[in-house]
Amino acid sequence: MTVAKPLPHDAATLHVTGAARYVDDIPTPADTLHLAFGQSTIAHGTVTAMDLSAIRAAPDVVAVLIAEDLPGANDVSPSAHDEPLLATGEVHYVGQPLFIVIARSHLAARRAARMGKIVYDERAAILSLDDALAANNRFEDGPRIYRRGDPDHAMGLAAQTLGGAIEIGGQEHFYLEGQSALALPQEGGDMVVHSSSQHPTEIQHKVAEALNIPMHAVRVEVRRMGGGFGGKESQGNALAVACAVAAQKTGRPCKMRYDRDDDFMITGKRHDFRITYRAGLDDQGRIIALDLTQLCRCGWAQDLSLPVADRAMLHADNAYWLPNVRITSHRLKTNTQSATAFRGFGGPQGMVGIERVLDHIAHQLGQDPLETRRQNFYGATGNGLTTPYGMEVRDFILPDLIDRLVETSDYTARRAQIADWNADHPVLKKGIALTPVKFGISFTLTHLNQAGALVHIYQDGSVHLNHGGTEMGQGLFQKVAQVAADRFGLETSAIKITATDTGKVPNTSATAASSGSDLNGMAVKVACDTIRDRIAAHLAELHQTTPDQVQFADAQVIIGDHAIPWAEAVQTAYMARISLSATGFYKTPDIVWDRIKGQGRPFYYFAYGAAVTEVVIDTLTGENRILRTDILHDAGASLNPALDIGQVEGGYVQGAGWLTMEELVWDDKGALKTHAPSTYKIPACSDQPEIFNVALWDQANREETIYRSKAVGEPPLMLGISAFLALSDAIAACGPGYPALDAPATPERILDAVNRVRL
Amino acid sequence: MTIEINNQPYDLPDDARISLLDFMRERLELFGSKKGCNQGACGACTVLVDGERILSCLALAAQYDGRSVTTIEGVANGDELHPLQALFVENEGMQCGYCTPGQIMSGIALKSELERGAPSNVSADLTVAPRMSRDEIKERLSGNLCRCGAHNGIIDAVAAYVGGEEQ
Numbered sequence: 001m002t003v004a005k006p007l008p009h010d011a012a013t014l015h016v017t018g019a020a021r022y023v024d025d026i027p028t029p030a031d032t033l034h035l036a037f038g039q040s041t042i043a044h045g046t047v048t049a050m051d052l053s054a055i056r057a058a059p060d061v062v063a064v065l066i067a068e069d070l071p072g073a074n075d076v077s078p079s080a081h082d083e084p085l086l087a088t089g090e091v092h093y094v095g096q097p098l099f100i101v102i103a104r105s106h107l108a109a110r111r112a113a114r115m116g117k118i119v120y121d122e123r124a125a126i127l128s129l130d131d132a133l134a135a136n137n138r139f140e141d142g143p144r145i146y147r148r149g150d151p152d153h154a155m156g157l158a159a160q161t162l163g164g165a166i167e168i169g170g171q172e173h174f175y176l177e178g179q180s181a182l183a184l185p186q187e188g189g190d191m192v193v194h195s196s197s198q199h200p201t202e203i204q205h206k207v208a209e210a211l212n213i214p215m216h217a218v219r220v221e222v223r224r225m226g227g228g229f230g231g232k233e234s235q236g237n238a239l240a241v242a243c244a245v246a247a248q249k250t251g252r253p254c255k256m257r258y259d260r261d262d263d264f265m266i267t268g269k270r271h272d273f274r275i276t277y278r279a280g281l282d283d284q285g286r287i288i289a290l291d292l293t294q295l296c297r298c299g300w301a302q303d304l305s306l307p308v309a310d311r312a313m314l315h316a317d318n319a320y321w322l323p324n325v326r327i328t329s330h331r332l333k334t335n336t337q338s339a340t341a342f343r344g345f346g347g348p349q350g351m352v353g354i355e356r357v358l359d360h361i362a363h364q365l366g367q368d369p370l371e372t373r374r375q376n377f378y379g380a381t382g383n384g385l386t387t388p389y390g391m392e393v394r395d396f397i398l399p400d401l402i403d404r405l406v407e408t409s410d411y412t413a414r415r416a417q418i419a420d421w422n423a424d425h426p427v428l429k430k431g432i433a434l435t436p437v438k439f440g441i442s443f444t445l446t447h448l449n450q451a452g453a454l455v456h457i458y459q460d461g462s463v464h465l466n467h468g469g470t471e472m473g474q475g476l477f478q479k480v481a482q483v484a485a486d487r488f489g490l491e492t493s494a495i496k497i498t499a500t501d502t503g504k505v506p507n508t509s510a511t512a513a514s515s516g517s518d519l520n521g522m523a524v525k526v527a528c529d530t531i532r533d534r535i536a537a538h539l540a541e542l543h544q545t546t547p548d549q550v551q552f553a554d555a556q557v558i559i560g561d562h563a564i565p566w567a568e569a570v571q572t573a574y575m576a577r578i579s580l581s582a583t584g585f586y587k588t589p590d591i592v593w594d595r596i597k598g599q600g601r602p603f604y605y606f607a608y609g610a611a612v613t614e615v616v617i618d619t620l621t622g623e624n625r626i627l628r629t630d631i632l633h634d635a636g637a638s639l640n641p642a643l644d645i646g647q648v649e650g651g652y653v654q655g656a657g658w659l660t661m662e663e664l665v666w667d668d669k670g671a672l673k674t675h676a677p678s679t680y681k682i683p684a685c686s687d688q689p690e691i692f693n694v695a696l697w698d699q700a701n702r703e704e705t706i707y708r709s710k711a712v713g714e715p716p717l718m719l720g721i722s723a724f725l726a727l728s729d730a731i732a733a734c735g736p737g738y739p740a741l742d743a744p745a746t747p748e749r750i751l752d753a754v755n756r757v758r759l
Numbered sequence: 760m761t762i763e764i765n766n767q768p769y770d771l772p773d774d775a776r777i778s779l780l781d782f783m784r785e786r787l788e789l790f791g792s793k794k795g796c797n798q799g800a801c802g803a804c805t806v807l808v809d810g811e812r813i814l815s816c817l818a819l820a821a822q823y824d825g826r827s828v829t830t831i832e833g834v835a836n837g838d839e840l841h842p843l844q845a846l847f848v849e850n851e852g853m854q855c856g857y858c859t860p861g862q863i864m865s866g867i868a869l870k871s872e873l874e875r876g877a878p879s880n881v882s883a884d885l886t887v888a889p890r891m892s893r894d895e896i897k898e899r900l901s902g903n904l905c906r907c908g909a910h911n912g913i914i915d916a917v918a919a920y921v922g923g924e925e926q
Contacts, residue, residue, distance in 0.1 A: 008848055015856030016844040016863060018791020018831035025790035176795045176803055176857040176906050226793070226857030227906050260796040473855025473907050642851055650854060650908025677800035677904065686901035688910045 006642030043670030072212035095265035146598035149324030158280025177226020228472035230341030268340030315350035431730025440603030451519035461567030468508025475643035489552035527584025622747030636710030655720020765833030802903030812868035854907035
C-alpha cells in the first residue's frame with residue numbers, strides 16, 4: 001500500500017537543491033521579449049489622452065500595445081466578461097492595466113511603463129462598503145437572502161437578544177512566487193503558454209479568445225506554482241493573455257512577471273466584509289433567532305465574487321443549529337482591486353461572523369464559550385441536523401472530536417489557570433479560545449465538480465501519470481501518485497509525475513475548493529483500473545482463470561499461485577496488443593444546488609476540525625503573541641498524513657495571520673498603501689507558537705471519496721479563528737465590557753478594545 | 760573583474776548596476792536563488808559570500824569582485840545532499856518550495872553566526888555568546904518568509920542541523 005504513507009513532497013529533493021523549475025526559471029530563447037503594464041494612477045475616471053511617445057522612444061522598447069491593438073477579445077474575466085485586459089476609456093481602480101510595454105528586458109519594460117503621459121477626467125471613487133451601499137453600487141440586482149423559519153417572529157419570543165457588528169479585513173495572497181507567464185509562438189499560429197496558474201484550462205480559454213483562435217491551437221502547461229492560495233485561480237489570466245498577444249504580434253517568445261509591488265497593486269485579494277448580527281436566545285442561551293447581514297467588498301469587477309459571497313452565506317451557520325435565520329448578502333462594487341478567490345473562498349468570513357456571535361453570547365451570559373458552542377451544536381439536545389440551506393449534516397463528528405481535543409489540550413484546567421494568572425497580572429493578560437470548523441466540500445457551481453486523467457504504461461513497465469490538478473505546494477501530485485502506485489501495486493518511484501497540460505487532459509476545473517485530491521485522485525483511479533482490468537483479463541485468459549484471481553502487489557502481478565514481475569506482465573500485455581493507455585473521468589455524485597433559492601445539497605460532505613489557541617497581550621501597547629496551539633483536524637482516512645499535517649499547520653498560520661497581523665490599507669484616493677512586505681506583515685518563524693500540537697482525527701469519510709479521505713486544503717485556514725477569539729478573550733479579562741474586536745486584531749485594535757472594555 | 764560562484768570563476772557584467780541575483784539568474788542561468796520580492800524583505804534570494812549570508816537582490820554583482828559566492832546549487836557534494844538539505848526533506852520543511860533555497864542558505868549561515876557568538880534580537884545577554892535555543896533559531900530565520908506555513912518543519916530542520924554536532 002502506498003496510500004496513507006507519510007511520504008515527503010514529490011519534488012522535495014528538487015526543492016532543496018534549487019533544481020525545481022517555476023515559470024521564471026525556464027531558460028528562454030535569446031530573443032525573448034519582456035512585458036510590463038502601464039497602470040492607472042487614479043481610482044475612477046476617464047482617460048482623455050494617452051501620450052506614449054516617450055515609451056516608444058525609450059531604450060530597448062520594441063512596441064507598446066493599447067486596447068485598440070488587441071486582435072480578439074479584450075477580456076480576462078473568469079465570469080462576467082466585465083474585466084478588460086486593457087482599460088477602454090474608463091478606469092476603475094488604482095493599478096488597472098492601461099497598456100502593455102514590450103521590451104528587450106524586464107527592467108527596460110518596467111522603466112518605460114512609468115513614462116506614459118496620461119490625462120484623466122477624474123470622477124468620485126466609491127471605495128468603502130458604506131459608499132457602495134449608499135450608492136447601491138453592487139453586483140446582482142439586490143441582496144441575496146437565504147431564510148429558514150421566521151426569524152422576526154422568533155426574535156420577539158426570545159428571552160434575551162443581543163446585536164453587534166464586526167469588520168473583517170481582506171488578505172493579500174503573497175504567494176512567494178509572484179504571477180508570471182511565458183508565451184512561445186509555434187508554427188501555424190499556435191501558442192504554447194507556461195503559466196503560474198491554478199487553472200490552465202481557463203488560461204487556454206482566455207488566450208484563445210484573445211488571439212481569436214480555437215482552444216485547440218493553444219496549449220498551456222503548469223509544472224508547479226510557488227504558492228497559489230486562490231490568488232492564481234483567475235489572476236494569472238492578464239499576464240498569460242498579454243504574453244500571448246505580444247508573442248503573436250512580434251513572433252517572439254514573450255514573458256511577463258509582476259514585480260512584487262505591481263502584484264499587490266494589480267491583483268485581487270480576499271474580500272473584506274462587515275457582518276452585522278442580531279440574535280435571539282432562549283432561557284438556556286440557545287439561538288432561536290438570528291438575523292445576519294454580510295456586506296462584501298468585491299472591488300471593481302465581478303470575478304468570482306458571487307460564489308465567494310454565496311460560500312460566506314453557506315458558512316454563516318458553521319457548526320450551529322439555527323432554527324430561525326435570515327442571511328442577507330450584499331455584493332458591493334467598489335473602485336478597488338477586484339477581490340478574488342482566497343483559500344476558504346468566503347467560508348472563512350462567514351464562519352468568523354457566527355463564531356463572533358457565539359463569543360458575544362457567551363460573554364453576555366457569563367458562560368464558558370465552549371459550553372455556549374456545545375449547546376448550540378447541530379444535534380445537541382433539542383437541536384436539528386439540517387443546515388439553513390436544507391442539507392442534512394449526516395456525520396457531525398465535532399462533539400467527539402472536541403471532547404478529545406479538550407482532553408489532549410487540557411483546555412478546562414488551562415482556562416482556570418489563565419483566569420488565576422490574569423487576576424495576578426495587571427499589565428499582561430492571557431486568553432484562550434476553542435473554535436470548531438465545519439467546511440463544505442465541493443464547488444458550489446456544480447458542473448465544476450469533474451476531473452480527468454491520462455495514464456500511460458510504457459513497455460518497460462514505467463508509468464506516466466497526468467491529471468487536471470495543479471501543484472502549488474499542497475502535495476497533490478504526490479497524493480495522486482500514491483493512488484496510481486497503489487492501483488498497480490508499485491512504489492511511487494515507478495510513477496512519473498508530469499506537468500499539468502491542457503493537451504493531455506482537457507476541460508479541467510481550477511485546482512480550487514480543496515477538491516484537488518478528491519477529484520483527480522478518483523479520475524486517476526478510474527484510468528489505472530481500466531488498464532489494470534485489461535492486463536488482468538489478458539493474464540487470466542493465459543492462465544485459464546478469471547480476472548478476479550489476478551492481483552497487483554509488491555511490483556508483481558499474481559495470478560492464482562503464479563507471480564510474475566510487473567515489467568514482465570506489462571511486456572506480455574504489450575506483445576498481445578493490449579492497450580496500455582487510458583483516460584479516467586470522475587464527477588462528484590449526489591450534489592444539487594439552487595443558488596438563488598439557497599436550497600439543496602451543494603456539498604458532497606463536510607470536513608471538520610477544531611483548534612485551541614492561547615495568547616498573551618500587553619495591555620499597554622496591544623502587542624501580542626500566540627503561546628500555544630493545539631489542533632485536531634479531520635482529513636478522513638488520510639492519503640498522506642505528513643502532507644495533510646503540513647496543510648493543517650500552514651492553514652492555521654495563514655488564517656491566524658489574516659485575522660491578527662495582515663492589514664491592507666487603502667488611502668482616501670483608493671491607492672493601496674501596503675503593497676510590499678515592508679508594510680504588509682505575514683507570519684514568520686518568529687511568530688510561531690512556542691507549543692504547536694497538530695493531530696489528525698483518524699476516521700474514514702462516510703462518503704465514497706478516494707480511499708475515504710477528506711479534502712484538506714482550505715478547512716484548516718479557519719482554525720485560525722481560535723487565535724482571534726483568544727485575543728478577544730484576553731481583552732475581555734481587562735474589564736466588564738464586550739471587546740467587539742475587529743479583524744485584523746492589530747496591536748492598535750487590541751489597545752482600542754482594551755480601553756473600550758474598561759469603560 | 761571576476762567573481763567566483765560555487766567554485767567557478769565568472770567575468771563580472773559590464774553594467775555595474777546589475778544585481779547579483781539578476782546576474783546569476785539572467786546571465787548565468789543559475790535559477791536556484793529565487794526572486795520573491797526583489798526588495799530585501801523575503802529572503803528567497805539569500806546566498807553566502809565568503810560564508811556570510813546576504814540578500815543577493817539588494818547586492819550589486821560588481822561589489823563582489825574577487826569574492827566567493829555560494830548558492831543553493833553549490834552546497835551539495837555531487838549527488839550527496841548537504842546535511843541541512845537532507846534535514847529539510849526529512850522534516851517536511853517545505854510546501855511550494857519557493858522559499859526553500861533561501862531558508863537553507865540562511866540555515867547554513869546562522870549556524871556559523873551562532874558558533875562565533877554573534878548575538879540576535881532575542882539574545883538575553885550581549886556580554887556572552889548566545890546559547891543555542893529554538894527562540895534564537897526562530898528569530899534568525901524570521902527574515903526568510905514562508906507563505907505556506909511550513910515553519911515548523913523549517914525550524915525543526917535547522918534546529919537539528921545547528922544542534923546536531925554539539926550533542
